[in-house]
Amino acid sequence: MDNIIEVLNLTHTYGADTPFEHTAIEDMSFEIKQGEILGLIGHTGSGKSTLIQHLNGLLKPDSGMVKFCGRDIWDDKQFTREVRFSVGLVFQYPEYQLFEETVERDIAFGPTNMKLSEDEIRERVLYAARSVGLDDSILLKSPFELSGGQKRRVALAGVIAMKPKVLILDEPTAGLDPEGREEILNYIKNYNKETGATIVFVTHSMEDIARVVDRIVVLEKSKILMTGTPKEVFSRTEDLIRAGLTIPVAAEIAGKLAKKGIPVSPAIYTIEQLADAISTLYAGGGKNA
Amino acid sequence: MILKTENLEYSYTEGKPTLKGLNIEIPEGQYVAILGHNGSGKSTLLKHFNAILLPTGGKVYVSGMDTSNEELLFEIRTRCGMVFQNPDNQIVATITEEDVAFGPENLGVPNPELRARVDEALKTVGMYEFRSHAPHMLSGGQKQRIAIAGIIAMRPSCIALDEPTAMLDPIGRRDVLDTIAKLNREENITVLLITHHMEEALFADRVIVMDEGTVALDGTPCEIFAQVEKMESLGLTVPNTVKLMHTLQSRGLPADLNAVTTDKAADFIARILEDKIG
Amino acid sequence: MLKDITLGQFFPGNSIIHKMDPRLKLVITVLYITALFMCHGPVPYIILGGILILAVALSKVGFRQVTRGLKPILILLVITTLFNVFYTNGGQVIFSWKFITITDYGVYNAFYMVLRIALLIIATFTLLTYTTSPIMLTDALESVLSPLKKIKVPVHELAMMMTIALRFIPTLLEETDKIMSAQKSRGADFESGGLIRRAKALIPILIPLFISAFRRAEELATAMECRCYNGGEGRTKLRVMKFAMRDYVILFVSLAVLALAIYSDYTCTFGVILP
Incomplete structure (x- = not known):
């Protein structure tokens, strides 16, 4: 797989030379692969928000570089603007950024800024709305009449309408009820499957996304703590807990069983995997799993 | 009964009732979690317990006081305090301590009692050392604990929390839940907690599940979460520990749907495996 | 970033200036500013400057913070200087080129005007915003203005509004930052185009910001109601303002120094007479 985004020795400091000086990212390097679903996980203040704002050129690195498709995103002005559209960023509680009179016009904001033709904009609005399960009949309503879950999806559609190659979502399920959480995750997975776009989930809770992601980058105090597949990452539960993160319940139980001398793999992180392991042990009289 | 509703009905718009004749009784000192999908009427119910909303039908009693009696308004609000989702709002x-003092100040509590109440409330939620900080410099979980301190400084017998953990990170969430549990355990404060995270309901004595303005389920966490299909049909889930037991059960293994914490679940699984080995 | 604005910031501390009764600080600041505008010559300014330097030193906020506070008004100082230098008539001409004439009198005026503004700003900063928590300042205002309640001025309500405004400024600034980033991510452009285009570009920021402010106001009002807020009637206060012995001493010393400054202004003007 090719790398669609490369982060090289990135450093960013806020309020340099004031008493409030704070280094949010320190000498960070990692890559995001074309088409993968990546989990970017870290506790509040680990530098997540600052990092993602570098990925679409909202913030400029103090030192180091962010490359999109092999090219420095600050190479020239035109390219920086292109990256803004190619790397879609959905902030936390994106429904608070809705402003247009109708849902349709709000979703069209991004494509309009891209200076696309009327037809193309219309086509993209419909596509984006459908891809998050919004009915066409909702398009002419005011976004402020909708329910919380619907608003969230309108805001998500507003970014999807730009057809970004990389879609970055900061806590996309925060504050939703269980059904709403599940729906949002499914729409995003579908977008990945249908378009081959790269997805980055930014979160401090792993329970929801553990089953969805291909790879995880864990941040701690402005630096990368570890990178790997969910299996690799969740087998280091103690490091994760120390970094202020919660781990999936399945991984937690597996860890407790291992401590009791029961031979379960430390790489377990979903309920299904754990149930499988227990069933095997149970059937095989506890010898091997 | 500290809280009681009699055929409680409420409609924001006429003809579309949000609450449809609720009869709920909550004894003093109980820790109650209220679950339900968005729009099921949870928050509307909660707002009746300190007379922010008044019933359009039926009655609500707080410590025997009818909430529609305007003369008792402050008495009721002092008895049952409320914490909301967004700590900022x-x-x-x-200044932290000034905020904690806001409620008792409104009640006209004089110094030095006022000072004593504020200090005590801050210590109870573990935020005493932050008493002279500006709230906007604190984390979400810390702010939420300040909000709780602001309520307990009014010396309530009941505290109603509307999704207090929804906007918090895992550490903030844990701190807030620990604080709530401590208030219930040590101060015998009745707790009503609305949450979308099923795991958080495991700490409660009782779970009430709401659906379309009615009580769909009412029981202990174990009783409620054992009904996996029912919960899913109500747009909810069950904690992952229960899900695990349910999966084991469907595969014909022994399962204990009461083992709702990770410790209990691990103990149980270890036991069945050891029994099998002999 | 918007968050970096330090103007009006409070630096918690335990100095004698921090401990002064906020009402006293308010009154002394007003008197000090009055004195600044009454005095002209070097002697009174040496006195007024001297006491301010002493106050800054006592406050332990640090001279760097104080001069930092002057930065935002630098442009104002420059304009004041130019205005006074070029537009003051009278006095002896010291420089003349085409239509530009500079007189000693203009330079003199410019110098004192800048000094006056700088001292005024430093005084309000050290004595008030840097060393007094906003809530104490509001309390002090409420207390000092409380006689106005008799003529039906809603002093408590105004003070409460001020407190809430102060409380929500950082929150709303942070929110503005967030909304701007979000709209930029959707390609909003705030930097190019003419005045009208730029004004139009603000709509995607202002509308969400207003909606959010209203939502916050509503939630806050509910939360305040829940905590039995019912206006100023019958409210007690956690922090009771009390004039300590120290405050009387400070008041006496300050009055003496200010009186001395004004007195010296009348007796020795060093030959320059001002209108």
Whole structure:
């Protein structure tokens, strides 16, 4: 797989030379692969928000570089603007950024800024709305009449309408009820499957996304703590807990069983995997799993 | 009964009732979690317990006081305090301790009792050392604990929390839940907690599940979460520990749907495996 | 970033200036500013400057913070200087080129005007915003203005509004930052185009910001109601303002120094007479 985004020795400091000086990212390097679903996980203040704002050129690195498709995103002005559209960023509680009179016009904001033709904009609005399960009949309503879950999806559609190659979502399920959480995750997975776009989930809770992601980058105090597949990452539960993160319940139980001398793999992180392991042990009289 | 509703009905718009004749009784000292999908009427119910909303039908009693009796308004609000989802939007003052003092100040509590109440409330939620900080410099979980301190400084017998953990990170969430549990355990304060995270309901004595303005389920966490299909049909889930037991059960293994914490679940699984080995 | 604005910031501390009764600080600041505008010559300014330097030193906020506070008004100082230098008539001409004439009198005026503004700003900063928590300042205002309640001025309500405004400024600034980033991510452009285009570009920021402010106001009002807020009637206060012995001493010393400054202004003007 090719790398669609490369982060090289990135450093960013806020309020340099004031008493409030704070280094949010320190000498960070990692890559995001074309088409993968990546989990970017870290506790509040680990530098997540600052990092993602570098990925679409909202913030400029103090030192180091962010490359999109092999090219420095600050190479020239035109390219920086292109990256803004190619790397879609959905902030936390994106429904608070809705402003247009109708849902349709709000979703069209991004494509309009891209200076696309009327037809193309219309086509993209419909596509984006459908891809998050919004009915066409909702398009002419005011976004402020909708329910919380619907608003969230309108805001998500507003970014999807730009057809970004990389879609970055900061806590996309925060504050939703269980059904709403599940729906949002499914729409995003579908977008990945249908378009081959790269997805980055930014979160401090792993329970929801553990089953969805291909790879995880864990941040701690402005630096990368570890990178790997969910299996690799969740087998280091103690490091994760120390970094202020919660781990999936399945991984937690597996860890407790291992401590009791029961031979379960430390790489377990979903309920299904754990149930499988227990069933095997149970059937095989506890010898091997 | 500290809280009681009699055929409680409420409609924001006429003809579309949000609450449809609720009869709920909550004894003093109980820790109650209220679950339900968005729009099921949870928050509307909660707002009746300190007379922010008044019933359009039926009655609500707080410690026997009818909430529609305007003369008892402050008495009722002092008895049952309320904490909301967004910590930023319920902190009034620019200094932590001043904010905690806001409620008792409104009640006209004089010094030195006022000072004593504020200090005690801050210590109870573990935020005493932050008493002279500006709230906007604190984390979400810390702000939420300040909001809780602001309520307990009014010396309530009941505290109603509307999704207090929804906007918090895992550490903030844990701190807030620990604080709530401590208030219930040590101060015998009745707790009503609305949450979308099923795991958080495991700490409660009782779970009430709401659906379309009615009580769909009412029981202990174990009783409620054992009904996996029913919960899913109500747009909810069950904690992952229960899900695990349910999966084991469907595969014909022994399962204990009461083992709702990770410790209990691990103990149980270890036991069945050891029994099998002999 | 918007968050970096330090103007009006409070630096918690335990100095004698921090401990002064906020009402006293308010009154002394007003008197000090009055004195600044009454005095002209070097002697009174040496006195007024001297006491301010002493106050800054006592406050332990640090001279760097104080001069930092002057930065935002630098442009104002420059304009004041130019205005006074070029537009003051009278006095002896010291420089003349085409239509530009500079007189000693203009330079003199410019110098004192800048000094006056700088001292005024430093005084309000050290005595008030840097060393007094906003809530104490509001309390002090409420207390000092409380006689106005008799003529039906809603002093408590105004003070409460001020407290809430102060409380929500950082929150709303942070929110503005967030909304701007979000709209930029959707390609909003705030930097190019003419005045009208730029004004139009603000709509995607202002509308969400207003909606959010209203939502916050509503939630806050509910939360305040829940905590039995019912206006100023019958409210007690956690922090009771009390004039300590120290405050009387400070008041006496300050009055003496200010009186001395004004007196010296009348007796020795060093030959320059001002209108």
